[in-house]
Amino acid sequence: MKVNLLYFGRPREYLKLAGETAELSANAATVADLLASLRTRGGDWAHELEETRVRCSVNQELCPLTAPLHDGDEVAIFSPISGG
Amino acid sequence: MSISIQTGDFDLAAEMQALRTASVNAGALVSFVGLVRDMSNAGKVENILLEHYPGMSEKALQNILVEANSRWQLLGVRVIHRVGELRPNDQIVMVATASAHRADAFAACEFIMDYLKTSAPFWKREQTAGGTTWLDTKASDVARAERWIQQGDME
Numbered sequence: 096m097k098v099n100l101l102y103f104g105r106p107r108e109y110l111k112l113a114g115e116t117a118e119l120s121a122n123a124a125t126v127a128d129l130l131a132s133l134r135t136r137g138g139d140w141a142h143e144l145e146e147t148r149v150r151c152s153v154n155q156e157l158c159p160l161t162a163p164l165h166d167g168d169e170v171a172i173f174s175p176i177s178g179g
Numbered sequence: 180m181s182i183s184i185q186t187g188d189f190d191l192a193a194e195m196q197a198l199r200t201a202s203v204n205a206g207a208l209v210s211f212v213g214l215v216r217d218m219s220n221a222g223k224v225e226n227i228l229l230e231h232y233p234g235m236s237e238k239a240l241q242n243i244l245v246e247a248n249s250r251w252q253l254l255g256v257r258v259i260h261r262v263g264e265l266r267p268n269d270q271i272v273m274v275a276t277a278s279a280h281r282a283d284a285f286a287a288c289e290f291i292m293d294y295l296k297t298s299a300p301f302w303k304r305e306q307t308a309g310g311t312t313w314l315d316t317k318a319s320d321v322a323r324a325e326r327w328i329q330q331g332d333m334e
Binding site for chain 1: 195213229230231232234238239260271272282288292295296297298299300301302313314315316317320
């Protein structure tokens with residue numbers, strides 16, 4: 096399945112990427128699985144996408160890393176929010 | 180209810196005038212303006228960069244206003260959040276509420292601000308002499324937002 100990935104905050108800066116389309120294996124069922132798969136790219140990916148460093152949303156709703164993924168989802172990965 | 184996310188500055192007096200004109204039966208207007216602070220844990224702040232998630236940020240703010248509207252009797256709400264590069268003392272955010280009585284206007288204004296801090300997708304990167312830092316969510320902001328949680332409400 097495919098998901099549309101967006102990056103904001105610290106990961107956007109350090110991974111030098113605003114977004115991409117990611118093809119996931121069928122066993123990538125949750126956001127945590129997606130992060131684990133992205134971390135296998137190594138280097139900054141392994142460090143920046145550690146579970147404790149990032150927060151996420153699926154289809155523009157904040158969600159826990161246990162949130163399930165579906166084909167066509169818009170998944171955003173970002174550092175903890177700090178507006179206002 | 181009106182929301183703006185913009186790079187430009189805003190004029191509090193003009194915004195309050197507009198809210199007053201639009202809220203004919205109001206007996207109270209409350210406003211809050213958040214500013215860029217000049218000192219952080221890392222030292223003297225030179226500037227901050229504010230980033231947001233276009234699409235979701237508007238939606239998240241809208242959800243917060245809907246929730247505020249369901250809890251209090253509001254006649255008008257105006258929220259402005261700036262993005263882009265800002266300097267110490269610059270205005271970052273404005274929340275203004277109009278209601279028949281001050282209790283609802285005060286409470287809703289504080290609620291909106293507290294929820295915005297922890298649930299709207301905005302990020303601050305601070306520049307000091309030592310470099311840049313993406314700020315973390317403050318535990319004190321989480322605690323303030325949690326005070327508003329009622330059984331069966333927003334997570």
